[in-house]
Amino acid sequence: MTNNLKTLRILLIMSVLLLAGIASAILLRPDPAGQAQGTRLGGDFSLVSASGPVTLASFKGHPSVLYFGYTSCPDVCPTSLAVMTQGFRRLSDDEQERVRGIFISVDPQRDTPEVLSAYSAFFHPSMVGLTGSRAQIDAVTRSYGAYYRISEQAGSALGYAVDHSSRLYLLDSDGQLLEVLSDSINPDELAAKLRALL
């Protein structure tokens, strides 16, 4: 009888300890909302276009699609910018005037603001080309979670290539980064996403 009581007491203590453990685990676990806050992508940048300094605020009022690349990239970048252009072309003329394409070059050595201006306009009149100092480019790629790296090409007349991530960043008219999209998104889908922001 005393034995049974003792066992019961031990079980009771163990249960209490177990519950206390679970409770403290729940209370002390890292706050997922807080974590997401810390690593949220997007945000302001400071770059230059052919007509002067540009920040994220320059695009206020314009739903935008942002892309990182370089103009000496004849394959991946034109393919992605063509997807963006196709998405824009599915909008009405009025809508096309209100959206913005933001092409940020990670190759300031070859891509001057003037080169970028002609290159972006070739794809769509609502597309602008931006670049900046190495430090400015590093800052904006870091805040958007993009990647680039200069890669010397000894065997090529190109001299060097730039390895880079290839994503389309959808921003609303307040400059908030809403989505990071695949560079092969269907242009209809991209147009629908933009239209919802207009």
Add this chain to the structure above:
Amino acid sequence: MSPSQPSSLHRLATRLGLLASLLCAPAAFAEIHAENGHVRAVPPGHTISAAYLTLTNHSRTAVQLISAHSDRAGTVELHQTREQDGVMRMRAAKQAEIAAGAQYSLQPGGDHLMLIDLKEPLNAGDSVDLSLVFSDGQELQLTLPVRSPADEAAMSSDGKAHKVHGEMTETNHHGHGGTAHSH
């Protein structure tokens, strides 16, 4: 058995082999056909572009595409884009092998012929002469249409194969009846 015997036999075999290959050479030229080719239009002042096409090796032996040339560009190089962990890497390649009976597609996001140091603008609607040289000595002379990248995207998003009959012409350098044709 003298040690020189196998060696001289070997030499004889090599010579016979060489003779045979010389005699058979014309027949051994791989029949490479090109289709669906185009070059990307570029904005004014831009000096780099890409050519895409599909090559089919109709012969029974593998061949390598070893070089390409165009009057419109200072250099033409074979480049390959590969994705690794979300990063696109473009590298020059010395050559590309096309197995017997195989098709080799140079298409956006994969392999392309990179035209470097363009001498004049490439506008949509222009055409570009391009010659491809293969390891067996065969040379393809192509005339490819120039297309805007955005129109190219329109075609692929429609899910239609974009045949370019009447736009791309192809002639075979060796000119023997069976392989020389034009679309």
